[in-house]
Amino acid sequence: MSLTIGVLAIQGDVHENITSTKTALKELGVEGTVVGVKTAEDISKLDGLIIPGGESTTIGQLSLVNSSLKIIKEKIERGIPVLGICAGMIMLSKTANDRVVGKTDQPLLDLLDIKLERNSFGRQKESFEADISMNSINIPKFNGVFIRAPSVSDVGSGVEVLAKFNEKIVAVKKGNIIGVAFHPELTEDVSLHKYFVNLIKKLKN
Amino acid sequence: MLPLSGERTDAKGIIKDKSDSGNILRGTSTLKRGFAHMLKNGVVMDVTTVEQAQIAEDAGAVSVMVLDKLPSDVRKAGGVARTASIRIIEDIMDSVTIPVMAKCRIGHVYEAKVLEETNVDMIDESEVLTPADENHHIWKWDFTTPFVNGARSLSEALRRIEEGAAMIRTKGEPGTGNVAEAITHIKKVNDELRSIKAIYDSGDNQDLVRMAREFKVSYDIVEETAKLGRLPVVNFAAGGIATPADAAYLMSLGCDGIFVGSGIFNANDAKERARAIVLATTFWNESEKVKEAQKMIDERQSMLGLDVKTLELRMQERGSSA
Numbered sequence: 001m002s003l004t005i006g007v008l009a010i011q012g013d014v015h016e017n018i019t020s021t022k023t024a025l026k027e028l029g030v031e032g033t034v035v036g037v038k039t040a041e042d043i044s045k046l047d048g049l050i051i052p053g054g055e056s057t058t059i060g061q062l063s064l065v066n067s068s069l070k071i072i073k074e075k076i077e078r079g080i081p082v083l084g085i086c087a088g089m090i091m092l093s094k095t096a097n098d099r100v101v102g103k104t105d106q107p108l109l110d111l112l113d114i115k116l117e118r119n120s121f122g123r124q125k126e127s128f129e130a131d132i133s134m135n136s137i138n139i140p141k142f143n144g145v146f147i148r149a150p151s152v153s154d155v156g157s158g159v160e161v162l163a164k165f166n167e168k169i170v171a172v173k174k175g176n177i178i179g180v181a182f183h184p185e186l187t188e189d190v191s192l193h194k195y196f197v198n199l200i201k202k203l204k205n
Numbered sequence: 206m207l208p209l210s211g212e213r214t215d216a217k218g219i220i221k222d223k224s225d226s227g228n229i230l231r232g233t234s235t236l237k238r239g240f241a242h243m244l245k246n247g248v249v250m251d252v253t254t255v256e257q258a259q260i261a262e263d264a265g266a267v268s269v270m271v272l273d274k275l276p277s278d279v280r281k282a283g284g285v286a287r288t289a290s291i292r293i294i295e296d297i298m299d300s301v302t303i304p305v306m307a308k309c310r311i312g313h314v315y316e317a318k319v320l321e322e323t324n325v326d327m328i329d330e331s332e333v334l335t336p337a338d339e340n341h342h343i344w345k346w347d348f349t350t351p352f353v354n355g356a357r358s359l360s361e362a363l364r365r366i367e368e369g370a371a372m373i374r375t376k377g378e379p380g381t382g383n384v385a386e387a388i389t390h391i392k393k394v395n396d397e398l399r400s401i402k403a404i405y406d407s408g409d410n411q412d413l414v415r416m417a418r419e420f421k422v423s424y425d426i427v428e429e430t431a432k433l434g435r436l437p438v439v440n441f442a443a444g445g446i447a448t449p450a451d452a453a454y455l456m457s458l459g460c461d462g463i464f465v466g467s468g469i470f471n472a473n474d475a476k477e478r479a480r481a482i483v484l485a486t487t488f489w490n491e492s493e494k495v496k497e498a499q500k501m502i503d504e505r506q507s508m509l510g511l512d513v514k515t516l517e518l519r520m521q522e523r524g525s526s527a
Contacts, residue, residue, distance in 0.1 A: 124326035
């Protein structure tokens with residue numbers, strides 16, 4: 001059995017996520033392929049999907065162009081695991097507010113019932129690295145790279161909080177949907193990608 | 206995982222801070238270079254007003270670059286080109302959610318400090334503005350805000366990275382609507398990368414040190430770059446891009462993304478063109494989609510453009526020998 005894991009390749013740090021996922025597969029000894037995906041056809045073949053970091057307004061608008069947004073939503077609703085990173089977590093959310101500009105009318109997937117604030121920690125100069133813990137998924141220490149990161153101010157029912165930083169929620173999980181505000185693909189530590197691969201593997205078995 | 210070749214972990218721009226949830230680091234190479242990685246496969250658009258910034262955001266731009274005048278208007282106006290009005294930069298920062306960049310003059314440390322205090326997301330130390338110091342670029346490691354610099358060769362790119370640039374763009378010839386120079390510069394960088402990679406693969410360290418001396422950079426950064434076979438930071442195309450086909454072609458040459466200067470807001474169909482250039486950048490390897498994007502614009506509305514051979518002012522030469 002071989003897994004097919006896709007990284008949405010519209011805009012953002014696609015390649016970095018492909019590399020981290022490949023490393024995770026190798027370290028786990030799990031067979032699988034990791035591909036950048038753009039079209040509805042590519043996405044329909046996947047066992048798991050990563051929506052990478054980038055600009056959420058750009059990724060959202062451009063996924064509308066080739067109707068990949070619709071097929072992603074259908075796939076996730078049918079249960080394939082998805083990992084949304086930074087812009088990817090914004091894409092998964094119901095509504096997004098910007099800290100300065102306020103409510104945005106950007107296209108979103110509306111899959112995670114979370115109240116999300118974009119650019120929550122400030123602009124680039126305030127971007128930071130800090131250790132966080134995700135104890136409930138057995139990752140007690142992880143170097144969080146937060147780049148113009150969003151945060152979650154409130155979660156709906158059934159959404160589990162995986163991590164907080166300075167009282168702000170920075171990682172959430174609901175079923176097979178994971179959203180994180182930081183960038184695991186920019187560090188050497190692939191433990192979150194490994195956790196995600198295992199989630200996909202468990203479901204496929 | 207990011208390439209961190211040439212990084213300085215003792216840089217003044219790195220801030221150590223404490224918070225309720227533990228220690229925090231700001232201004233590290235991972236954060237600065239990582240920011241540029243988030244822009245990949247995107248288009249950064251030059252803007253001079255809030256209205257233009259909103260058009261750019263609506264078109265799907267990943268960031269806007271604020272200038273006082275578009276590069277082609279800088280050419281027409283002559284005189285000294287300086288950083289944009291802080292009030293306009295702040296108004297734009299308050300009106301769009303995407304990152305906001307601004308340009309400072311080459312070597313002008315205090316224009317850069319002013320932009321850092323303004324809290325722009327990235328500073329472009331740019332040849333479009335009149336250089337303040339032809340012999341010294343800014344020592345960018347002193348800043349927490351990341352910088353992007355122009356380069357027309359591998360040696361220039363590596364010199365800028367050693368000074369702390371977190372991102373590189375080709376210089377092209379700004380404000381001309383003529384993509385020829387950007388194409389020349391990216392091909393030159395690619396050729397030079399191929400040749401140092403070949404030297405690295407052959408194991409000839411003596412030849413690599415010869416290259417380092419020729420490039421006027423350290424041996425370490427040449428070796429690490431040669432091993433990677435690409436620049437250790439994100440590399441965008443810039444200078445003279447005016448159409449969707451221009452953008453798609455540069456993406457096909459291995460650029461990580463696109464800067465568009467005068468090409469959009471000096472055209473008469475800015476809104477459609479902005480959108481079309483974004484589409485062509487995203488879907489550059491699907492010719493059918495690039496054609497659709499190209500069809501959204503009207504060549505009769507393109508900026509007229511200039512022949513690079515007859516230019517009196519070649520902006521690309523500014524600061525290139527340092």
